[in-house]
Each structure stands twice: as C-alpha cells, then as structure tokens.
Amino acid sequence: MGHVEIWVLTMCVIFQSGYGFYLPGSYPHKYVVGDPLSVKVNSLTSIDTEMPFSYYSLPFCKPKEGVKDSAENLGELLMGDRIENSPYKFKMYVNESEIFLCQSKKVSADDFKLLKKRIDEMYQVNLILDNLPAIRYTKKEGFMLRWTGYPVGVKVQNVYYLFNHLKFKVLIHKYEETSVARVMGTGDAVEVMPMPIKEGEPIVFTYEVAFEESDIKWPSRWDAYLKMEGSKVHWPV
Template sequence: MGDRIESSPYRFKMHANESDVLLCRSAPLSPPDFALLKRRIDEMYQVNLILDNLPAIRYTRKDDYFLRWTGYPVGIRVGVDYYVFNHLQFTVLVHRYEDPNVARVMGAAADASDGAAVPANAGKDASAAPGWMVVGFEVVPCSIKHNPEDARAVKMYGRFPSKIKCDPSTVSMSIKENEPIVYTYEVSFVESDIKWPSRWDAYLKMEGAKVHWFSILNSLMVIAFLAGIVFVILLRTVRRDLTRYEELDSEAQAQMNEELSGWKLVVSDVFRAPSNPMLLCMMVGDGVQILGMAVVTILFAALGFMSPASRGTLITGMLFFYLVLGILAGYASVRVWKTIRCGDHSGWVGVSWRTACFFPGIAFLILTTLNFLLWGSQSTGAIPFSLFVVLILLWFCISVPLTLVGGFLGAKAPHIEYPVLTYMHLCVEDWKWWWKSFFSSGSVAIYIFLYSINYLVFDLKSLSGPVSATLYLGYSLFMVIAIMLATGTVGFISSFCFVHYLFSSVKAD
C-alpha cells in the first residue's frame, strides 16, 4: 500500500559531496527475477525516496519549461530491450544558518537524516559552525553500462574505478538473464535561498494543478446551474400551490379539501413513523458523524494544520474527529428518533448505543475478515492484531460515551417538527418518503462500487492472486458504506426540512 518506509542503503554526509560511489553489485538475474523486473518496467513502477521527510523530486524538460515528478522509474523499455536506471545523481539543497542556536532549535545533529546538521568538516568546534538545513531533495536517474568485473575489487561505498558521467538522455544498461547489475550513485550539496517553512512549495506546485482546478470549477458551475434551475422551478411550483391555498377562506378550504389531489392528500400521513425507525436513526446519526469528520478534516487540511511534512497526520486527524463527533452522531440519531415518535424520547439510550456500534461494527467485520485473510496467507498477524485490539478499545472507551452524551442532548432538545424526488413521491400520494429520501441520494455509493469493480477488472490486471483482489474489494466496500451513510444523510435531512416546510402551512383535520 506504500505506507511503510524502509531504510535504503544510500549514505549521505551533510555538506560532503561524493561521486562515483559503488552501492552494490547484484547477483546474476535468475529467470524469475528477470521476468519480474521486466514486468515492473512495463507497469511503470516508481521508486520513491525520502530524505529528511522530503520526497525525491525529478525534473524533466518539455519544450521551454520543466515538469516536476516525485520519484523515478525503475527502468524503461526501448523496442524489445529493457533498460534499468542503475545510477542516481542526487542533489541536496541546504539552507545555511549562521547562528548555530537556530539550527539546534530546529533539530541540529551530525546525522544527515535530521532536519539540521553541522558540516562534516566543522572540526571539534562544532558549536561555532553554521547550521545546515535540508530544504530540497532532487534526483536524476541514469542508465549506465558498468563493467561487473570492475566492481568485484571495490567494497560498498568505495570509489568506482572508472569515471561515471550521468546522461539522462541516453540509456545503456540493458538487463539480461544470468547477468548482474552494478548500482552506483553520486551526491552533491548545493546552498539555497529557500527557507525551511517554504521547502514544500515545490511539491505543492506540481504541474497539472491548473487543469485540476479548472475541472473542479467547471463541475461546480454546471452543478450549481442545474441545481439553481431545479430549485427555482420547484420553489415556484410549491409557492404557487401554497399561496392559492392560503388565500381561500374556511368554507372554500373545506370545499377544496374534497377536490384535493397530489401531495395535499397525505398531510395526515406524511409524518407517520416509517418501517424500521431505529435503523433509520442509526444510519442518519452515523452519516452525520462521517460527514462532519470529512468536512472538519478537509477544513483543517486546507488551513494548513495538517502539513504533508508530518506523515500520518491526516489519518490521525480523521480518527480523532470521528471519535469527537460521536456527540453529534448521538444527538442527530436521538433527535430523529424523538421526531418520529412525536416528542417521545423514551428508548433514546438504546438508539445511542446502536448508533455508536453500527458503523464501527461494520468496519470491525470487514477489517477483521480482511486481516484474517492476510494472516492466513502471510502468518504475521501478532502486531496487527494487538494494534487492532487497541483501536477497538479506544472506540469503545471514547466513541460510545461521546455518542451517548450526544444522545442525551438530543433527548433533552425541544421538539421541532433530496427534495425533488421526495416532492415527486408526494405528488403521487406516496407518503413513505423517509427511507426513499435516504437511499435516493445514498445510491451514489452503488455507482462508486460498480466503478471500483470496473477499475479492478480492466485496470488492475496485475494484482497478484485472489487475496489482493479481495483486499481491494473489501476496502472499497468499507469506503462505499461510509459514502452511502454520508450522502444518504444529506438527502434525508434536506428532504425532512423540505417536507416540514411544505406541510407547515397546510391545515389538517
């Protein structure tokens, strides 16, 4: 999944340039390894390296401007021949701080893996030396034909006998069966005016952002235009009916009631309790919780509180907000429960408990099944199992009480009694709008799941075995359920507000 970072054999010394460094000489490529390497090159596998939390960035020239990429490809195919990038030219951009205290506060160390360090040639008086902070990490991959015999007498990190000239425009290291590959690298440190707070700007300004924003704005404009048209038509139709109804006197209303048709006939039934009301309340409460988590997380990320420099901040923030918003889930579910029961909040504790257990229970079932599938195929489940138990305990100790607190607030709240489809159902005298309003907007999850299956069948042909496909479908199902609850809740709340507005002016016998 690309979420685990392993230490690579590349070794840097702060502010110490090195060239023609031998990394290793691989064993002769066996037929299976040769076939695997060719397949990875065909699939355009990328190598992603990180130095001081900065991903390696690669520049390619196109016409008169440069394109930025993260990582570099394993190799390239030219005709029927396969070439591997076996030499890397690293460039580390560093910013100099004259005051050593500044570097020390930012994390000074004599190790290149830290954010700040003193030069390797600073001598004994390191405290008086300037501090250097890594503000950029660039890589240029090259394919160079080395003589394997020259690498036999050289130890790891030793100087390669022949001079290496990196030319990214040519490739020469073709891979063949039963032949080894020699890997080398070089590193140079370059002083830069980039300050520490600005070192992520190069990554946040990757090419393609303009097209991405244009597509988003274009979609928003189309959706806003269509929604505006539908809203205006619906509003004018409803207001015309209500205005004509309110202008009649009592006698005329009584006479009109005998000739009523459409949605006015279900005025006494529209707020009748639906089937399985508790399940509806649970799903609405969990949908509010998931939707609130998404909104708050995106808002905090947009404001810069979740920096990409801090790995794991996003998922940690999502879990934290999900747990805290259990209060909102309990409140929303009990509020709907109280509304359905016409102000009677008895049984709200059961609703809160079920809301707290519903979506986490689904997540527990799906993830446990997938974990057992992985444990059965890899037999490395001790650590994941212990972490999963901790997660369940955290959910039990935090999410459930918070949901119950929200349920208590909903039970004590005063009683206050996707509009287009709901209005169409009411016009044909169908008063059972509760579940239909939820699933009409939540049905977008079906499309997403079908698209996931389509992507699996036609674009993920390289998945190795049924275990990988099952994992993909399992996580897709987990995501789709969350989307269904969130979008269904939006449709239900909007329909509820619309129905309340529509029938608030109609007098019932």
C-alpha cells in the same frame, strides 16, 4: 544510451551555530558535519496498476544490517505505506562520488521477467529522506513537471534498461541572523545512467551525492510539493 536527468527534492535542513543541523520530520534531529544520513524506500507504485509492491520485491541492493520496517509515525502506518531502510547513506555536508553500492547475483529468468513487467507497468521507485519524499523534475514543452519517485527503468527499441546509478544533489541556503547561521537544503538534480539488463548477468549499483548552495529559503521548502499535480504526497505528522 545517453544520460537521463531526473530532478529530485531530497530534504530540508537547518544549520545552526556550532555546525549543528536540524531535519524536520515527526520530531527534530540534529546533526554535525559528517554525521550519517540514511535514505529510506517506500513501496513501488504505478499509476497504471495502482497496486503497490515492496521495494525489495525487485533484485535491488539490501542494507548490510538487513531490511527493517522504518515507518516513523502513525500517519505512515495508517496510509499503508511500506517504508523500509535502504543501503543509500550520506554524510552530512560531505560530497562523495562513484560510491559502490553492491553487485547483484546473476539475474535469474524469473527476476528478468519481473523487471521487464514492472518497467512495462511504469512502476516508480519512491525514496524518502527525513520524511520528505523524493521529487522528480523534468521539462516538457517549456513547462516544469514534477512527480514523486523515478522510473524503475525504461524500454528502448525492445531493450530494457534499469536505472542503477543515482546522483543526488542537495542544495543548501545560508543566511545570517545575529549569531545564528541557518541552512535550508532542497535536493536538486539526480542524473541517472541506465544500464541494459540481461538474463544471466549481474547488475552493478552505484551512486554519488553533492551538496551545493542555493537561493531557496526555508519558508519555500514545501513549494515543490504544493505545485505537484496528480501525485501522492506523504506529509510528516
């Protein structure tokens, strides 16, 4: 099966003198090159069933430190989001490829049945980086369409595929203002290679991340969210 491209808006960044970074959210965070950035996961959602489930209700990789609730503000709690930590981690401004995340246990009969059910019900995985939800981009009939999240998997000719490899691309924009340099980063493409899932076989999860310059400026960082239709967007408060 060929590559499937998923476009994801992952984060917004300001880069100030001294290689410090600021990620906007409920309160400011500052980073230097090489500092860790952690991706969070929200509930699995579907426009077909409208019934959310925990990300870890499926046999995905879990953080080594254990699964923890990671809601950072009252808005997330009041909206009923189930935001948790994840094993996906970046280093600020450091490109990395073919990062091994984990190998699951052999897929049990119950897990195989559940994975197929969630794929048939069109469930989406929802990722968050510094309070910004990931956005998927795709082109259809000349139009650019945007959604939050990406599919758990797809079914092709009665074979079920799981998206087990994510390729994050974070775009950054530089410009000079007196002695201060600022960088605004929006995530861009995530190229995904799905693998067929089979009962009794393990699933290997991998990912990669790249940082690239972009001409998107800081005042335009919310444009992709404003242009979305029919998606549930969670704004930082």
